[in-house]
Amino acid sequence: MVDKLAHLSRLSFKKEEKQEIKQDLQKIIQFVEKLNELDTTGVEPLLHMSEEINVLRDDEVRDSISRETALKNAPLHDEQYFKVPKVIKPPQ
Amino acid sequence: MQLNHPAERRDGFFIKALSHISQAPRKNWLFLRFFMQEIPQAYEIVIGLEVHIQLSTNTKLFCGDPASFGSEPNTHVSPITLAHPGTLPVMNKKAIEFAVKMGLACQCEIEIDNYFARKNYFYPDLPKGYQVSQHTTPICKGGRVNITVGGEEKNVQLNRIHLEEDAGKSLHDVEDANTCIDLNRAGVPLLEMVTEPDLRSSEEAFAFLTEIRKLVRYLGVCDGNMEEGSMRCDANISVRKKGDPQLGTRVEVKNLNSIRNVKKAIEFEAVRLVNQLERNETILQQTRSFDAGNGTTFSTREKEEANDYRYFPEPDLTPFHLTEDFIEEIRNTIPALPKERIRKYRVENQLSAYDASVLTEEKEFSDYYDALILHTDLYKPAANWMTGPVKTWMNETGNEIGAFPLSPASMAVLISLVEDGKLSFSIASGRLFQKLLDNPVKEPLVLAMEENLLQESNVNMLEPLVEDVLASHAEKVKAFQKGKKGLLGMFVGEVMKRSKGKADPKVVNDLLLEKLNNK
Numbered sequence: 074m075v076d077k078l079a080h081l082s083r084l085s086f087k088k089e090e091k092q093e094i095k096q097d098l099q100k101i102i103q104f105v106e107k108l109n110e111l112d113t114t115g116v117e118p119l120l121h122m123s124e125e126i127n128v129l130r131d132d133e134v135r136d137s138i139s140r141e142t143a144l145k146n147a148p149l150h151d152e153q154y155f156k157v158p159k160v161i162k163p164p165q
Numbered sequence: 166m167q168l169n170h171p172a173e174r175r176d177g178f179f180i181k182a183l184s185h186i187s188q189a190p191r192k193n194w195l196f197l198r199f200f201m202q203e204i205p206q207a208y209e210i211v212i213g214l215e216v217h218i219q220l221s222t223n224t225k226l227f228c229g230d231p232a233s234f235g236s237e238p239n240t241h242v243s244p245i246t247l248a249h250p251g252t253l254p255v256m257n258k259k260a261i262e263f264a265v266k267m268g269l270a271c272q273c274e275i276e277i278d279n280y281f282a283r284k285n286y287f288y289p290d291l292p293k294g295y296q297v298s299q300h301t302t303p304i305c306k307g308g309r310v311n312i313t314v315g316g317e318e319k320n321v322q323l324n325r326i327h328l329e330e331d332a333g334k335s336l337h338d339v340e341d342a343n344t345c346i347d348l349n350r351a352g353v354p355l356l357e358m359v360t361e362p363d364l365r366s367s368e369e370a371f372a373f374l375t376e377i378r379k380l381v382r383y384l385g386v387c388d389g390n391m392e393e394g395s396m397r398c399d400a401n402i403s404v405r406k407k408g409d410p411q412l413g414t415r416v417e418v419k420n421l422n423s424i425r426n427v428k429k430a431i432e433f434e435a436v437r438l439v440n441q442l443e444r445n446e447t448i449l450q451q452t453r454s455f456d457a458g459n460g461t462t463f464s465t466r467e468k469e470e471a472n473d474y475r476y477f478p479e480p481d482l483t484p485f486h487l488t489e490d491f492i493e494e495i496r497n498t499i500p501a502l503p504k505e506r507i508r509k510y511r512v513e514n515q516l517s518a519y520d521a522s523v524l525t526e527e528k529e530f531s532d533y534y535d536a537l538i539l540h541t542d543l544y545k546p547a548a549n550w551m552t553g554p555v556k557t558w559m560n561e562t563g564n565e566i567g568a569f570p571l572s573p574a575s576m577a578v579l580i581s582l583v584e585d586g587k588l589s590f591s592i593a594s595g596r597l598f599q600k601l602l603d604n605p606v607k608e609p610l611v612l613a614m615e616e617n618l619l620q621e622s623n624v625n626m627l628e629p630l631v632e633d634v635l636a637s638h639a640e641k642v643k644a645f646q647k648g649k650k651g652l653l654g655m656f657v658g659e660v661m662k663r664s665k666g667k668a669d670p671k672v673v674n675d676l677l678l679e680k681l682n683n684k
Contacts (some may be wrong), residue, residue: 132259154345
């Protein structure tokens with residue numbers, strides 16, 4: 074289970090870290106199981122923390138930032154693009 | 166009793182021929198494509214399509230960055246697009262309107278209570294690590310799209326249409342070492358339309374997509390440009406023996422960037438799958454990609470990974486509820502759609518199926534015709550002018566009808582000049598049309614007079630020309646009188662030439678016959 078979650082989150086852990094995470098996860102599951110003791114029959118699932126609905130905006134261009142600013146915090150970039158390690162093999 | 170039909174025996178042979186070829190080197194693909202036109206009678210293809218429709222809103226689904234295509238990379242970005250911590254998305258009202266509009270046009274059931282969910286997966290062009298989507302709770306449910314293939318109508322059932330945000334673009338071939346990421350597209354609103362596995366041939370898939378492209382353009386929700394990626398299609402394809410209630414194992418073909426390529430990919434896949442069945446091979450559930458270069462597909466993902474997207478309601482966005490009034494308001498903005506216009510053209514204006522279909526290819530073209538027939542009741546000639554000279558002008562200049570310089574009123578006058586016999590069609594659609602395009606505010610009749618283009622139907626003016634032609638073709642006149650009646654056309658042509666195209670051919674015809682028969 075730790076391995077599966079690690080894979081889904083694209084994270085890797087050392088052996089002792091895994092042990093620690095395993096314990097944390099067990100606590101989390103125990104907590105959720107505790108919540109499961111409550112009978113929620115007929116209770117609608119909560120979709121949002123506030124009572125608000127229909128928070129919409131008009132279709133107007135605003136608030137974009139410059140490319141220079143956007144790229145500034147990226148570990149790897151040039152003047153135009155964010156760069157990441159190759160994600161597909163080049164075609165043979 | 167022998168139940169083996171001759172057709173099946175032939176199919177067996179067909180498959181053998183194919184399996185031989187498919188093992189041959191690549192250059193024989195062309196040869197294979199020649200065979201691919203038909204699938205053995207005993208099989209049927211089952212196709213479901215997923216169409217991504219990029220909405221032509223000004224801004225993205227959850228922030229105010231421009232949603233337009235073709236700008237410098239990474240210039241349509243904001244902290245929300247970049248998924249910086251602490252940013253909050255806000256829904257674009259227009260995108261919801263467009264989704265409802267599309268749903269109503271496809272006769273979907275519109276969901277009143279809506280919310281977005283997160284679909285979690287990692288990919289470099291997805292900055293947040295999740296896509297905000299309505300995958301589990303679509304805004305439009307069911308619905309259908311009517312298509313016509315080979316003269317037969319068919320309703321293609323839809324599963325749903327839902328709203329979601331697009332991902333950015335990964336460019337793998339800009340440089341060798343890295344993949345380059347452009348986030349201009351990240352967050353642009355999409356509709357994902359999913360059909361039931363209702364389509365049975367590549368032609369039906371072609372007709373369906375053509376209809377959808379026409380529909381989104383009529384509705385103004387998307388420009389329908391597949392080459393630029395504003396409409397993208399994935400095809401789920403399987404084959405089975407006819408009559409088999411179970412669906413075969415399906416393959417999903419991605420990367421289809423034109424309607425023609427969708428058709429080609431389906432044709433290629435169907436043959437490949439039938440071929441596998443005939444050889445008793447197991448069909449693998451695969452994701453494949455289409456290579457437009459040689460019209461083939463290749464596997465990109467062998468085993469369908471057990472995807473675990475961990476959907477849950479997006480906590481950063483409030484749910485949105487639609488009212489009946491809102492839906493009615495949207496319904497009222499839907500223009501007359503192609504099907505309705507075709508019916509009107511055929512029934513009220515007595516046009517042919519061909520004319521009606523050409524006129525309705527683009528909404529603006531059909532709108533122009535509608536404006537034109539407010540000025541004239543010459544419906545058929547008006548349609549001929551639209552599908553003839555006007556269409557030619559559009560093709561030659563590469564312009565849309567919106568840039569056509571002549572007003573419908575002026576066009577109506579031009580058409581009536583021909584119908585009243587004041588101008589020949591060839592002069593009107595050639596010289597006068599050209600002059601008018603150069604000088605669109607000019608009154609057509611005035612211009613025709615100024616340019617001395619009006620048709621000559623005055624017998625006194627034409628008689629000398631006729632006499633002249635007959636005198637200089639004495640041999641042919643004799644031949645005509647001896648029975649070579651086909652020469653009449655030649656005489657008419659000669660008179661027309663001498664009148665510089667201005668003679669009324671009908672008057673010339675009558676005059677010639679009168680003279681020839683009385684000699």
